[in-house]
Amino acid sequence: MGNERIIRTFILAVIGLAAFALWRPNSPDPTEDVRSRETRFFITKAHQDRRFDAVIYGDSRGLRGLSPAVIGDQVPGLRIYNFSWNAGGMNRDMYAEAEKLLDPASQSPALILVPTALSFMSFKRSNSQFNEYRHKPWDQVMLYRHLPRVADWFQPVSPSVYPRKVLDIRPYRELVQVFHPDGWIETDQTPLDDLAEMTVHEERLEGNSVDPELIRDFMAQTADWTARGIRVFACFLPAHPPRVTLEDSILGFDKDAFRADFARSGGIWLDLPQTGFESYDGSHLTASSARRVSALLGEALASEMR
Amino acid sequence: MLFNSLIFLVFAAIFFGMWPFIKPHRQARYLLLVISSFIFYGWWDWRFLFLIIASGLLDFFAGLGMYRRPSLRKFYLGLSLLGNVGSLMLFKYSGFFADNLSWLLGQFGLDVQLRTGLPAFVLILPVGISFYTFQSMSYTIDIYKGQLKPTTNIFHFFAYLSMFPQLVAGPIIRAADLLPQLEKENHTTEQQRWEGMHLIVHGFVKKVFIADNLAYFVTEAFSNPVHSPNTLYWWVIMTAFAFQIYCDFSGYSDIARGLAKWMGYEFMVNFNHPYVATSLREFWSRWHISLSTWFRDYVYIPLGGSRGGELKSQTNMWITMLVSGFWHGAAWNFIIWGGLHALSTTVERFSRWPQRVCALPGGRFLASFILLVQVWVTWVFFRAGTLHQAMDILGSMFSFHGGFEGLMYDLGGTKLLTLAVIIGIAALREFWFFMGWHEREFVPGRWRPHVQVTVMAVLIVVCVFFRGPGSQFIYFQF
Numbered sequence: 001m002g003n004e005r006i007i008r009t010f011i012l013a014v015i016g017l018a019a020f021a022l023w024r025p026n027s028p029d030p031t032e033d034v035r036s037r038e039t040r041f042f043i044t045k046a047h048q049d050r051r052f053d054a055v056i057y058g059d060s061r062g063l064r065g066l067s068p069a070v071i072g073d074q075v076p077g078l079r080i081y082n083f084s085w086n087a088g089g090m091n092r093d094m095y096a097e098a099e100k101l102l103d104p105a106s107q108s109p110a111l112i113l114v115p116t117a118l119s120f121m122s123f124k125r126s127n128s129q130f131n132e133y134r135h136k137p138w139d140q141v142m143l144y145r146h147l148p149r150v151a152d153w154f155q156p157v158s159p160s161v162y163p164r165k166v167l168d169i170r171p172y173r174e175l176v177q178v179f180h181p182d183g184w185i186e187t188d189q190t191p192l193d194d195l196a197e198m199t200v201h202e203e204r205l206e207g208n209s210v211d212p213e214l215i216r217d218f219m220a221q222t223a224d225w226t227a228r229g230i231r232v233f234a235c236f237l238p239a240h241p242p243r244v245t246l247e248d249s250i251l252g253f254d255k256d257a258f259r260a261d262f263a264r265s266g267g268i269w270l271d272l273p274q275t276g277f278e279s280y281d282g283s284h285l286t287a288s289s290a291r292r293v294s295a296l297l298g299e300a301l302a303s304e305m306r
Numbered sequence: 307m308l309f310n311s312l313i314f315l316v317f318a319a320i321f322f323g324m325w326p327f328i329k330p331h332r333q334a335r336y337l338l339l340v341i342s343s344f345i346f347y348g349w350w351d352w353r354f355l356f357l358i359i360a361s362g363l364l365d366f367f368a369g370l371g372m373y374r375r376p377s378l379r380k381f382y383l384g385l386s387l388l389g390n391v392g393s394l395m396l397f398k399y400s401g402f403f404a405d406n407l408s409w410l411l412g413q414f415g416l417d418v419q420l421r422t423g424l425p426a427f428v429l430i431l432p433v434g435i436s437f438y439t440f441q442s443m444s445y446t447i448d449i450y451k452g453q454l455k456p457t458t459n460i461f462h463f464f465a466y467l468s469m470f471p472q473l474v475a476g477p478i479i480r481a482a483d484l485l486p487q488l489e490k491e492n493h494t495t496e497q498q499r500w501e502g503m504h505l506i507v508h509g510f511v512k513k514v515f516i517a518d519n520l521a522y523f524v525t526e527a528f529s530n531p532v533h534s535p536n537t538l539y540w541w542v543i544m545t546a547f548a549f550q551i552y553c554d555f556s557g558y559s560d561i562a563r564g565l566a567k568w569m570g571y572e573f574m575v576n577f578n579h580p581y582v583a584t585s586l587r588e589f590w591s592r593w594h595i596s597l598s599t600w601f602r603d604y605v606y607i608p609l610g611g612s613r614g615g616e617l618k619s620q621t622n623m624w625i626t627m628l629v630s631g632f633w634h635g636a637a638w639n640f641i642i643w644g645g646l647h648a649l650s651t652t653v654e655r656f657s658r659w660p661q662r663v664c665a666l667p668g669g670r671f672l673a674s675f676i677l678l679v680q681v682w683v684t685w686v687f688f689r690a691g692t693l694h695q696a697m698d699i700l701g702s703m704f705s706f707h708g709g710f711e712g713l714m715y716d717l718g719g720t721k722l723l724t725l726a727v728i729i730g731i732a733a734l735r736e737f738w739f740f741m742g743w744h745e746r747e748f749v750p751g752r753w754r755p756h757v758q759v760t761v762m763a764v765l766i767v768v769c770v771f772f773r774g775p776g777s778q779f780i781y782f783q784f
Binding site: 008017 | 773
């Protein structure tokens with residue numbers, strides 16, 4: 001009786017698994033349907049074994065705002081990778097990780113840093129997202145890197161997917177993400193909401209500030225890279241101007257002084273226009289704006305590299 | 307190696323493929339258990355296998371020494387306790403003592419950072435050290451008390467000490483229970499195998515469906531450096547954590563018991579629906595039973611137990627609770643957690659509120675509710691990274707700041723619904739038990755086997771497709 005029940009259970013479970021995989025419900029929230037691709041994207045990024053001529057490093061603004069392919073169109077032949085992370089912090093651990101991605105044989109190794117006031121907050125030292133993916137169990141790393149179809153097949157579904165479908169609960173904002181192998185996440189949102197969470201953002205940032213030690217490290221690292229023949233570029237990416245002003249003023253981030261210090265440390269500042277772009281949530285650029293700003297960055301880079 | 311990893315599936319398939327052929331031969335059975343358990347543990351970090359081996363060798367020979375030379379019993383017991391408590395102190399508590407001593411010296415103007423002087427390896431907490439050292443200690447203490455005859459077969463002993471299903475997170479099995487079971491070739495009945503599968507599948511549901519899905523929200527709340535002041539939010543998060551830790555830990559115990567059943571062994575029940583308790587005393591008779599009874603038998607009773615009057619009994623209970631808190635983690639948070647449980651137990655003892663409340667109409671529900679509020683509040687200290695964070699969270703929980711709108715901001719409609727679904731399912735399991743319902747009341751006899759098979763298959767699908775993003779078991783760190 002017992003073995004028969006066990007065997008029947010396994011047979012039924014296998015049928016159930018296959019049926020579910022074939023007819024899995026689409027989530028009302030598109031971000032949930034790309035979880036497997038997202039995991040693969042970040043696992044690949046955390047375990048990247050390819051090497052490049054230029055590496056972009058920043059936080060989520062850089063991650064969603066800069067397309068290496070578009071930049072590369074302006075600088076043909078330059079192998080570029082976007083190594084930015086959500087909640088990415090400017091700190092020595094991440095500088096070392098970014099540098100590891102540079103090809104030692106490259107003729108023109110370069111780092112393109114995309115700092116924000118938020119990226120200099122002390123708690124960003126934990127590099128939470130990078131560490132989460134870097135320390136995934138090896139079987140998961142193997143699965144996502146080498147058996148992506150299997151990972152897609154068994155991609156988890158949110159436990160609330162059926163109630164949400166029945167109740168027709170859709171996210172207020174629908175985020176559509178495309179994960180590019182060059183490290184860029186092309187992102188769009190419907191509807192656009194530049195003022196999203198401004199009040200709460202202000203409330204939560206109150207009492208915090210940029211960490212001066214992290215800014216000193218940034219300059220010291222720039223000087224060190226420059227001395228070793230690595231060209232260091234930096235730029236501020238545009239976002240919704242009131243949001244950026246809010247962050248800079250609450251966190252005490254003096255951009256002019258920062259730019260001047262950076263130039264003194266040997267870095268090359270790339271000036272990008274800060275207005276005229278579209279942000280979907282006040283912080284991150286839409287896909288079309290990201291392409292435009294990437295093209296501008298590519299032009300500036302090309303002119304500096306000539 | 308984690309139960310919820312792909313590699314464990316491969317490991318289990320190989321082990322249970324070999325087990326029926328090996329188990330008739332006693333020595334080979336012990337060897338297979340020991341080697342498999344060492345592979346299971348060594349997968350995490352093989353270097354710390356030496357710690358288990360050293361701890362085991364010490365207790366094996368101490369046990370033999372006590373039995374063969376009774377006049378030196380105290381000496382051998384002392385040696386065993388020194389070795390086990392010493393390794394716990396070194397690997398689990400040295401950082402804590404170094405930090406506190408540094409702080410104390412700082413109060414006298416001496417700026418000494420003792421932690422930096424510690425060798426790096428003692429700052430790595432070996433997985434499951436608190437479990438296997440307690441299991442090992444109980445062996446020698448039982449021999450000392452004359453309650454157990456030591457085994458003379460070293461593989462028999464190590465099969466008991468390192469048995470992989472319960473090695474890293476319990477249940478803490480007593481030698482008197484497991485050593486005799488290991489000696490025999492236990493044939494499993496078909497019903498036992500079915501029950502084993504039932505435990506394994508339900509354990510996985512608790513772990514990967516409930517605990518891992520809740521882990522996402524709890525981790526996000528506790529690791530967010532920008533503290534939410536919303537009262538409702540923190541009560542929701544603490545409810546999520548209460549079910550996360552319960553399902554994470556009891557899920558592990560269920561899987562361990564199920565695997566043991568498949569081998570033909572019985573492990574004690576470790577969790578018996580603790581959240582249906584109506585008093586703290588009852589809660590502790592249902593939560594982590596193998597540890598509670600360990601502390602009762604090896605700490606509380608040797609201290610004098612309830613003999614010697616109320617004051618002595620309360621003092622012993624307080625010591626036991628504080629030590630139990632410290633066992634969970636080398637931080638003041640855990641000691642305070644133990645202290646709060648002791649305080650609530652004392653209040654309960656003298657006010658007899660559970661009995662009074664339970665006597666009211668609907669009092670059982672009310673008593674259970676009051677207990678849960680107490681338990682939720684103490685969990686704050688258990689989960690918080692620092693005392694400061696714990697106080698911030700408690701401040702928010704009782705500030706009555708913000709309402710549903712704030713909750714929607716912190717979580718959003720989708721997340722809130724997801725939380726509601728998971729907590730609802732977890733709570734329903736407990737409510738089902740609280741009400742004393744049984745499937746036979748709902749399913750006619752002839753349909754029951756079919757319903758059981760279908761439910762089990764559905765649960766497997768749920769584990770695979772509705773699994774959450776968490777992975778590690780919480781109690782591994784203790």
